């Protein structure tokens with residue numbers, strides 16, 4: 554059976570409870586080997602990668618984003634649903650809030666952010682809207698049907714980490730129109746677009762960003778706030794996967810049609 558759907562999850566989510574018959578597959582890519590869990594979600598086969606590793610040992614700036622996305626591509630994956638644990642710049646979006654991300658700002662340093670040139674060709678891919686419109690709409694519709702509060706329209710600012718951001722950095726992001734801050738969604742979303750894979754991500758607020766409250770940001774706080782959300786995310790993703798249109802087509806699938814000079 555073709556594996557058409559992939560999940561990539563981050564901090565706090567190292568498995569998804571409703572994936573059954575899980576087996577581990579080592580996928581060898583030109584960018585490195587990747588351990589991918591393959592399992593069944595309803596009738597669909599799913600490929601699953603925990604981007605920090607199962608034991609949370611891979612730091613944000615050490616994640617092999619290209620290998621992860623290329624492994625999905627080699628397995629035949631056409632669409633990826635992801636989670637991005639984030640700090641919130643809005644008091645109205647406290648820990649536990651789920652947010653549908655629609656834009657990114659990139660403040661990472663030194664990350665390889667493109668597959669190209671590949672096979673001697675250089676692609677310039679459009680990312681005016683970097684997240685898949687089909688899956689974003691489905692996420693909104695299913696969240697509404699399932700009574701899951703899902704905030705919309707967030708710009709995600711990505712920093713290299715693994716340290717948290719300074720008060721001044723968060724103030725800069727706020728002035729630039731950022732809503733969430735995190736360390737892993739770039740270049741993952743960008744690389745998926747370069748492989749013409751649909752990609753959407755749910756921002757999971759784990760904490761208020763630096764300077765938003767009177768205490769510091771701690772990793773303990775971040776982990777604690779995520780514990781109760783695993784089932785909600787898993788159920789939402791399952792509902793989306795089971796509702797994907799057939800035959801499947803989307804503007805993301807045509808990302809490379811006019812990308813070569």
Ligand SMILES: [Zn+2]
Pocket residue numbers: 685686687688750751752803804805806
């Ligand atoms: Zn798409």
